[in-house]
Structure formats: structure tokens, C-alpha cells
Amino acid sequence: MPTLSAKEITTDLMIRYGFQILGALVILGVGLLIARWVGNLLGQWLERRAMEPPVRSLMVKATRVVVLIFTLVVALDKFGFQVAPLVAGIGVAGYVLYHNLSPVPPSPYDVFPYVVEGWLAIGVVAALRS
Numbered sequence: 137m138p139t140l141s142a143k144e145i146t147t148d149l150m151i152r153y154g155f156q157i158l159g160a161l162v163i164l165g166v167g168l169l170i171a172r173w174v175g176n177l178l179g180q181w182l183e184r185r186a187m188e189p190p191v192r193s194l195m196v197k198a199t200r201v202v203v204l205i206f207t208l209v210v211a212l213d214k215f216g217f218q219v220a221p222l223v224a225g226i227g228v229a230g231y232v233l234y235h236n237l238s239p240v241p242p243s244p245y246d247v248f249p250y251v252v253e254g255w256l257a258i259g260v261v262a263a264l265r266s
Contacts, residue, residue: 160211163210168204170207171204209226
């Protein structure tokens with residue numbers, strides 16, 4: 137087996153993975169711009185509402201983080217990672233966060249919205265499995 141020099145190994149890796157790395161970096165750059173744009177739009181919209189500045193800032197930053205997380209998932213997919221388990225994990229995390237932050241129904245008979253949420257969650261899981 138011939139030994140390869142560091143220059144040959146680097147050249148080989150750049151030929152194999154160069155466009156994937158470049159594509160992932162372009163996707164991340166565009167995602168950063170989109171996150172900033174969406175955050176600014178949300179910030180302007182929330183300024184017109186009667187909302188406290190710390191809450192507005194929190195909502196803008198949370199929106200930017202969500203956009204960046206989805207951008208990171210797309211960039212990882214471009215780079216060649218398996219993202220299906222990651223998307224399922226993000227869905228589970230969102231489900232858990234929502235149900236920990238959502239209020240308890242005021243009446244034990246007022247559970248229809250929660251039944252619909254369950255149906256939607258089952259549909260999402262079924263769609264991810266197929």
C-alpha cells in the first residue's frame with residue numbers, strides 16, 4: 137500500500153467533500169440572514185403592539201433561534217448527516233415544551249382541543265415513520 141503525503145490526503149478530501157462543505161456554509165449564511173430578517177420583522181410587528189420590551193426581545197430571540205436550528209438541520213443534511221432522527225427529536229422536544237407550558241383545561245369535559253392535538257401528534261409520528 138503506497139503511503140500518501142499530507143498534501144495528497146488534503147487534496148483528496150477537498151475533492152470529495154469540498155462542495156458539501158461549501159454548500160453547508162452557504163446554507164448557514166443564508167439561514168443567518170433569514171433569521172435576522174424574520175427577527176427584525178417580528179420585532180417591528182411587536183413594537184406596534186402593547187408589549188413589554190423584555191417579552192418582545194425574548195420572542196424575537198426565540199424566533200431567531202428556531203430559524204437557526206432549522207437552518208442547521210438543512211445544512212447538516214447537505215453535509216451528509218442523517219437528519220431524520222434529529223427532526224424527530226426536535227418534534228418531541230417541541231411537544232414536551234408545549235405540553236409543559238400549556239394550561240390545564242378548566243373543566244374535565246373541555247378536552248376536545250387536547251384530543252385534536254393528540255390526533256395531530258399521531259399523524260406527525262406516522263408521517264415521520266413512513
